[in-house]
Amino acid sequence: MKILTRIKSFYNATTSSIAFYPVLIAIAAILLASGAKIAEGAGVSELISEHAPLLILHDADTARNLLTTFIAGGISILVFSFSMVMLLLNQAATNYSPRILPNLISEKKHQFVLGIFFGTILYSIMIVLDVDPSGNDYQLPSFSIIISIAIALTALTAFIYFIHSISSSIQINHIMREIFTLSRKHLQIIIDGQNDHPGFDNLESWYEYKTPQAGTFQNLSTTALKEFMQTSKNKMHVLSLKGSYLRDEDIIFKTKNKVSDEDLEQLYKNFNFSNTELVSDNYILGVKQIAEIGIKAMSPGVNDPGTAVDTLNYLTELLALRMLKNDTNVICNDEEEPILSLNDLEFSDMIYHVLAPYRQYCKHDFTVMYKIFDMLLYLMTVKAVNHKFYEIIRYQTKLCLMDVESNMENKEDLKKLQRIAEKISGHEN
Numbered sequence: 410m411k412i413l414t415r416i417k418s419f420y421n422a423t424t425s426s427i428a429f430y431p432v433l434i435a436i437a438a439i440l441l442a443s444g445a446k447i448a449e450g451a452g453v454s455e456l457i458s459e460h461a462p463l464l465i466l467h468d469a470d471t472a473r474n475l476l477t478t479f480i481a482g483g484i485s486i487l488v489f490s491f492s493m494v495m496l497l498l499n500q501a502a503t504n505y506s507p508r509i510l511p512n513l514i515s516e517k518k519h520q521f522v523l524g525i526f527f528g529t530i531l532y533s534i535m536i537v538l539d540v541d542p543s544g545n546d547y548q549l550p551s552f553s554i555i556i557s558i559a560i561a562l563t564a565l566t567a568f569i570y571f572i573h574s575i576s577s578s579i580q581i582n583h584i585m586r587e588i589f590t591l592s593r594k595h596l597q598i599i600i601d602g603q604n605d606h607p608g609f610d611n612l613e614s615w616y617e618y619k620t621p622q623a624g625t626f627q628n629l630s631t632t633a634l635k636e637f638m639q640t641s642k643n644k645m646h647v648l649s650l651k652g653s654y655l656r657d658e659d660i661i662f663k664t665k666n667k668v669s670d671e672d673l674e675q676l677y678k679n680f681n682f683s684n685t686e687l688v689s690d691n692y693i694l695g696v697k698q699i700a701e702i703g704i705k706a707m708s709p710g711v712n713d714p715g716t717a718v719d720t721l722n723y724l725t726e727l728l729a730l731r732m733l734k735n736d737t738n739v740i741c742n743d744e745e746e747p748i749l750s751l752n753d754l755e756f757s758d759m760i761y762h763v764l765a766p767y768r769q770y771c772k773h774d775f776t777v778m779y780k781i782f783d784m785l786l787y788l789m790t791v792k793a794v795n796h797k798f799y800e801i802i803r804y805q806t807k808l809c810l811m812d813v814e815s816n817m818e819n820k821e822d823l824k825k826l827q828r829i830a831e832k833i834s835g836h837e838n
Contacts, residue, residue, distance in 0.1 A: 434524030442535035476537040592695025615663040624682040732793040772812040
């Protein structure tokens with residue numbers, strides 16, 4: 410489990426790099442070119458010349474010109490595509506939020522297309538070196554050239570797909586939908602695996618352990634920690650929240666029984682620290698990113714209430730799903746006894762941090778505030794694992810109403826919002 414945790418950590422860090430697929434495909438192109446040269450030595454080109462003579466090139470200059478064209482064209486397309494990706498990232502950071510950049514950089518489609526262009530260039534360079542006639546019995550590497558033509562046609566098709574993909578990826582609705590889908594998937598997994606245990610009490614006497622390093626606490630292996638707690642007959646409570654920045658003196662977890670230095674070193678290996686935050690590892694990050702996009706849309710330089718309303722639609726679904734989850738994640742052993750608990754951002758803190766900036770920047774806008782009150786009214790109608798969640802929603806309604814009453818000048822707009830607030834305060838769950 411510890412090895413798997415390390416592999417997963419390395420995989421997440423590697424795949425989030427824009428160079429991940431290009432490097433893999435470049436290596437594959439080199440291996441393919443080497444394999445094609447070996448096949449040439451085995452007489453594959455002579456075999457093709459006997460059975461399919463139309464596929465054979467007999468002029469070395471034509472073959473060389475063809476391959477050099479593939480190289481020059483591949484470099485041009487690669488530069489253009491890379492420029493388009495940089496433009497996408499710059500526009501996303503400027504207009505939406507810098508936090509969404511890791512999600513866009515780790516987009517597999519764009520990495521794969523850039524890798525195809527890079528692989529085409531490398532393969533053609535390696536093959537063009539073999540086009541060097543010497544002697545009357547010289548045979549052009551026809552088999553390798555046929556493969557090069559097929560790769561070039563594939564790269565051209567990938568370029569057309571890239572133009573279509575990049576034009577849709579820059580659209581804010583596509584970006585928000587991707588973030589929402591990843592967040593909902595991760596949150597649903599947590600909900601499906603939760604139980605009704607309230608967690609541990611009287612943690613004051615438990616042993617405290619500081620973080621192994623300063624940095625952003627990205628993820629942890631609950632499977633390995635559960636196995637360790639079962640084997641050692643111990644219990645653990647993780648205090649730090651995923652996505653939080655830990656300083657050197659911060660406490661990361663507590664255990665009921667004292668852990669030896671050797672076991673502590675093994676436990677630390679199950680905690681992943683990374684500067685790259687991914688929504689697939691932490692649904693709270695997705696909620697923050699969607700909220701930041703909405704706040705950015707309401708800035709004076711953008712002034713886009715429609716996008717802000719769209720973000721509230723996604724946040725409504727995520728908050729409704731969050732109401733089905735307990736504030737603490739408890740993991741039990743085979744005897745259904747709690748042995749591991751994880752702190753999570755409480756529902757009250759989550760909805761407060763989501764709505765606070767909206768109240769600050771949108772309290773004068775009727776369209777956005779109406780959507781917020783409508784969202785709160787809807788949340789009063791959905792199922793919740795804790796009845797206190799409804800009181801939290803009523804409290805947030807009061808805060809929103811206080812802001813609009815002191816900032817909204819139109820009395821008719823204010824009356825509409827007040828009527829919704831009355832429905833929320835008097836709603837029976």
